[in-house]
Amino acid sequence: MAYESEADDTADVVGVGFGPANLALAIALRERASAESAAAVFKARFFEKQQEFGWHRGMLIDGATMQVSFLKDLVTPRNPTSRFGFLSYLHAKGRFATFLNRKSFYPLRTEFHDYLAWAADQLADDVDYGSEVVEIRPVTDARGTTAAVDVVVRGQGALSTVRTRAIAVASGLEPVLPAGIEAGDRIWHSSDLLYQAEKAATGTPARFVVVGAGQSAAEVVGYLHERFPQAEVHAVFARYGFSVADDSSFTNEVFDPVAVDRYFTSPPDVKAMLLDYHSNTNYAVVDDDTIRDLYDRVYRESLSGVRRLHVHNVSRVRGQEVGTDDVNVRLEFLPTGDVTAVRADAIVYATGYRPGDPLRLLGELGTRCLRDERGNIQVGRDYRVRTTDDVKVDIFLQGSTEHSHGISSSLLSNVAVRAGEIADALEASGRPARHPRNRSSSVSLTEH
Numbered sequence: 001m002a003y004e005s006e007a008d009d010t011a012d013v014v015g016v017g018f019g020p021a022n023l024a025l026a027i028a029l030r031e032r033a034s035a036e037s038a039a040a041v042f043k044a045r046f047f048e049k050q051q052e053f054g055w056h057r058g059m060l061i062d063g064a065t066m067q068v069s070f071l072k073d074l075v076t077p078r079n080p081t082s083r084f085g086f087l088s089y090l091h092a093k094g095r096f097a098t099f100l101n102r103k104s105f106y107p108l109r110t111e112f113h114d115y116l117a118w119a120a121d122q123l124a125d126d127v128d129y130g131s132e133v134v135e136i137r138p139v140t141d142a143r144g145t146t147a148a149v150d151v152v153v154r155g156q157g158a159l160s161t162v163r164t165r166a167i168a169v170a171s172g173l174e175p176v177l178p179a180g181i182e183a184g185d186r187i188w189h190s191s192d193l194l195y196q197a198e199k200a201a202t203g204t205p206a207r208f209v210v211v212g213a214g215q216s217a218a219e220v221v222g223y224l225h226e227r228f229p230q231a232e233v234h235a236v237f238a239r240y241g242f243s244v245a246d247d248s249s250f251t252n253e254v255f256d257p258v259a260v261d262r263y264f265t266s267p268p269d270v271k272a273m274l275l276d277y278h279s280n281t282n283y284a285v286v287d288d289d290t291i292r293d294l295y296d297r298v299y300r301e302s303l304s305g306v307r308r309l310h311v312h313n314v315s316r317v318r319g320q321e322v323g324t325d326d327v328n329v330r331l332e333f334l335p336t337g338d339v340t341a342v343r344a345d346a347i348v349y350a351t352g353y354r355p356g357d358p359l360r361l362l363g364e365l366g367t368r369c370l371r372d373e374r375g376n377i378q379v380g381r382d383y384r385v386r387t388t389d390d391v392k393v394d395i396f397l398q399g400s401t402e403h404s405h406g407i408s409s410s411l412l413s414n415v416a417v418r419a420g421e422i423a424d425a426l427e428a429s430g431r432p433a434r435h436p437r438n439r440s441s442s443v444s445l446t447e448h
């Protein structure tokens with residue numbers, strides 16, 4: 001279907017998702033507009049399907065810490081004088097001195113969530129919560145050029161659209177369960193831990209099985225062991241032990257902004273090599289402190305003789321039957337093939353996440369986005385998807401660019417700098433062209 005372009009009410013950019021990545025972008029655009037040199041404000045609008053700001057709420061385990069320095073917040077690496085930095089947050093909340101006295105670069109996860117929500121609150125005018133982007137339709141003129149898209153949003157039971165010349169897709173990661181496994185009351189993904197544990201707390205759970213060897217798995221084991229002091233916790237993984245995450249100083253440089261440049265220009269075999277060498281900074285690895293804590297618990301239980309934490313290493317789940325009140329899990333010890341049955345209240349899969357297909361929402365327009373020989377989406381250094389020539393809409397990707405921009409893509413390390421680069425790219429495309437300072441930057445939705 002062909003649409004006529006309506007210049008006036010067209011947004012400069014629409015963001016899909018309002019997690020840290022698009023929140024950082026919203027701030028970068030806001031700061032651009034308020035800079036002395038700026039001649040215009042961006043017409044930007046962000047849509048978030050959650051009812052309010054939330055960053056991995058199901059894993060906001062009390063006491064869990066961030067795996068990134070507080071200085072790699074939403075803004076500081078791009079603009080250390082920004083009022084949206086973590087230090088401004090601490091100051092506003094009256095915790096500046098106590099944070100310093102704690103002497104750690106790594107805030108509590110609950111604290112960082114509070115920081116993000118504090119920043120998001122200040123951008124409340126730019127975002128619609130409870131609004132899921134369900135489709136993106138090309139707006140194509142008589143010559144076949146697509147210079148805008150209609151973003152279709154479902155919110156409060158109704159559909160509405162907003163027209164834009166650029167989109168920034170930052171829809172995050174999707175939880176992964178093993179093939180054939182479906183989540184339910186007895187089968188949880190770690191991303192739902194706190195919600196499900198709250199429900200389980202209405203009874204007296206006796207046993208949990210936790211599958212996985214990464215940071216989330218180790219945290220879930222520790223959490224359940226502490227939260228349910230009468231319950232056994234069975235940790236299951238194929239490795240010999242939890243492996244420690246490499247956060248050493250030289251290796252940490254792989255998260256620096258300059259590492260993105262180097263990765264981007266590397267040939268494919270060097271890219272693959274770098275991801276392989278340094279996957280142990282992020283994948284299937286655990287903080288040293290967390291490992292020590294779990295080992296200590298096992299050791300103390302071996303002294304007391306009251307064994308609640310059981311580690312099934314070199315083992316795999318071979319089957320599970322969900323009953324009315326429990327789930328019967330069969331565990332195979334791989335060296336011998338011996339199978340043990342564990343009757344548990346729930347089995348928790350801490351089996352990770354994968355980036356969703358960012359082009360899924362684009363429908364037909366997605367077929368005009370170019371892919372490389374490995375099937376990966378072609379993305380420019382400025383995070384703009386390469387398209388066929390008839391597409392003049394800018395499609396920016398945040399998060400799902402590990403293949404092109406390296407291992408920091410799905411993490412927080414570079415959200416600030418990346419947001420600035422996308423803002424630069426928008427400006428380089430001539431935006432915001434038509435919205436002088438004294439005009440509103442709001443974008444109206446067309447109800448269906």
Ligand SMILES: Cc1cc2nc3c(=O)[nH]c(=O)nc-3n(C[C@H](O)[C@H](O)[C@H](O)COP(=O)(O)OP(=O)(O)OC[C@H]3O[C@@H](n4cnc5c(N)ncnc54)[C@H](O)[C@@H]3O)c2cc1C
Pocket residue numbers: 016017018019020021022047048049050054055056059065066067068131132133134170171172173216398399410411412413
């Ligand atoms: C438990 C946990 C802890 C982590 N800790 C760290 C850490 O310490 N350091 C670090 O660097 N990284 C960490 N990460 C990695 C994590 O990916 C990043 O912290 C961060 O969440 C990436 O931000 P994002 O905005 O790209 O994605 P997300 O935070 O996932 O945000 C995406 C948002 O888009 C919304 N959305 C999705 N689809 C739509 C749609 N169609 N319409 C509207 N809204 C939509 C989602 O609801 C979500 O709010 C952690 C991950 C997990 C799971």
